[in-house]
Amino acid sequence: MGDIAVLANVSKPTVSRALRDSPLVTAETKALVLEIARKHGYAVNRNAQKLRDKRTNTIAVVADFKSFPGSRLADPFSFELLADVAQALSLRSQDLLLCAPAEESHETYQTLLASRHADGIIFLGQGQRDPMLRQLAKTDAAFVVWGAVAQDQPYCAVGGANVRGGELVGARFAESKRRRAVFIGGSDEHLEMKQRRLGFEKALLAKQPSASVGHIVVSNFSYESALAAMVAYLDGKNKNEYPDAIFAASDTIAMAVYKALRDRGLSVPKDVSVIGYNDNPHAAWCSPSLTTIRQDTRQAGSLLVEQLMMMLEGRKPQSIMIPAELIVRES
Amino acid sequence: MGDIAVLANVSKPTVSRALRDSPLVTAETKALVLEIARKHGYAVNRNAQKLRDKRTNTIAVVADFKSFPGSRLADPFSFELLADVAQALSLRSQDLLLCAPAEESHETYQTLLASRHADGIIFLGQGQRDPMLRQLAKTDAAFVVWGAVAQDQPYCAVGGANVRGGELVGARFAESKRRRAVFIGGSDEHLEMKQRRLGFEKALLAKQPSASVGHIVVSNFSYESALAAMVAYLDGKNKNEYPDAIFAASDTIAMAVYKALRDRGLSVPKDVSVIGYNDNPHAAWCSPSLTTIRQDTRQAGSLLVEQLMMMLEGRKPQSIMIPAELIVRES
DNA sequence: TTGAAAGCGCTAACAC
DNA sequence: GTGTTAGCGCTTTCAA
DSSP states (O other): OHHHHHHHTSOHHHHHHHHTTOTTSOHHHHHHHHHHHHHTTOOOOHHHHHHHSSOOOEEEEEEOOBSSTTOOBOOHHHHHHHHHHHHHHHHTTOEEEEEOOOSOOHHHHHHHHHTTSOSEEEEEOOTTOHHHHHHHHHTTOOEEEESOOOTTOSSEEEEEOHHHHHHHHHHHHHHTTOOEEEEEEOOTTSHHHHHHHHHHHHHHHHHOTTOEEEEEEOSSSSHHHHHHHHHHHHHTSOGGGOOSEEEESSHHHHHHHHHHHHHTTOOTTTTOEEEEESOOHHHHHSSSOOEEEEOOHHHHHHHHHHHHHHHHTTOOOOOEEEOOEEEOOOO | OHHHHHHHTSOHHHHHHHHTTOTTSOHHHHHHHHHHHHHTTOOOOHHHHHHHSSOOOEEEEEEOOBSSTTOOBOOHHHHHHHHHHHHHHHHTTOEEEEEOOOSOOHHHHHHHHHTTSOSEEEEEOOTTOHHHHHHHHHTTOOEEEESOOOTTOSSEEEEEOHHHHHHHHHHHHHHTTOOEEEEEEOOTTSHHHHHHHHHHHHHHHHHOTTOEEEEEEOSSSSHHHHHHHHHHHHHTSOGGGOOSEEEESSHHHHHHHHHHHHHTTOOTTTTOEEEOSSOOHHHHHSSSOOBEEEOOHHHHHHHHHHHHHHHHTTOOOOOEEEOOEEEOOOO
């Protein structure tokens, strides 16, 4: 910047002001400075800016890429969410620092902020880290979480209407008079799972009190793990005890359910009705196309960013739920 | 840091040295400083570090999230690649600045580097931006590209063996005596597409000279676009002219092909054999499961990072191709 | 409207 | 081993 100042025959502050389009600078001076800067490929040093200002205009986004080490891609849902968060941040001229989750201690994240690496954090997925997040909430760390919205939560979350989503599924199975329903998904420790399962049971039993509702717990959200769990479950049953309705906690799990049913010669939806969650792109492509619950990631992304920005302005944003919508297809 | 220095009764440089575990500091002093820093939640300011050093230890990653505005997720392949790049960067303690592609001018990216925002750039996808990249290569910008590796390329690329991939597909169709083959994918302007198509034609015609090879051009890589193109193609043919072998440039496109064939009552692989590209997770899950070409994104991610690091050390890394592997399934 | 001075937090170079 | 000094590049006082 010094060089540019010399070349333009002005002082450093004037160059700075010109580049930031300050009204304090003559149009001519401004034009001159801009021209020279452009010609010399000069760009303001962001690190110096960040050092001087308190704000870094950078948001750290923590995304779980793999459902477990060595596995393939996690559910595409997280990626659509990441993409939409990226877009929302870009609209607000915030940089996105992408973090693969490290050792999950709240201190790691406090350090991230303390070192002025980022102004705030967006966690894409609450998963098992609720306890850590509660710790982090005791500090003045600015962060927002995609996950279940709960009553006693000391931090700001943006999440789907999981109970409602489960209810929609339960109601639909009740309508088609299904009597042996099963929920396949994570354990109740995973709050989102618990909410979906409870909404599901409640709505189904309300209209169909004689129905049974099983619960198959998967150890992680991978296709393989879900397939193993589903196969094991069916292996333990007689044909006449087989479920006639399966609610899968994700579309990926639903694909594993399809596979297990196909291998046993069961037809969807005649023998078994299946409903998934998230409305992944491939839910619409497979055959029979999958009925599922859609959550608008675009809206989710905007809200996550919005709430975090609010927090950075010193306000105290509320947790928000986004709607769950049943997308009826062939399954 | 000043505060910590005062509390520890030492000078700032000593604190700095202690925190960086310099051998110049007594073990006791080090322990004392560390203890005090920990107690006060102190973390070294990264922006000050970046300002002072020349290196920022940050790599910008440019990823095309959406195949086109408003669409759903782009092909999951890019995301697996992103995840693996993230991991490779993390192993080298490099921060990942995630960039949604802006106005595609080489100046944008020069500015990114000039402002010391990042040390280098990884472009995940060469797409239509080869001309821009050639411009950028004329500067001293450090960058690496995932995409086609070509002869006259003035920049470092890491990419799949696309010609080889095409050959594998062509050879397989020849083995099963298919005679009316079609390639459905991007136009030849997209270099990766061209390479796959040429390898395909060559290998198929070498063993099966009487075969015909059609080319369906999709305007983008979305499912919808591919489905429309496929349907239009079939609409223009008589039943006896229908292809008996289709090579789809991505698994997403292959899913659209499946759909178009199903809707016409054609069976895979009896009537038509289909092969995709990328080995997306759902390629294995659909029915019939999809034969496809796998490219190891893990290796790709490592290589991209490795080559870029080499460049940042002042060396001149070579472009590299990673192998293409045929994964035979039911289709 | 512009400039001079000061300081953001850090570390390399040079004393001691 | 430790401290002093200086400067990375920027922008916000404050003074002119």
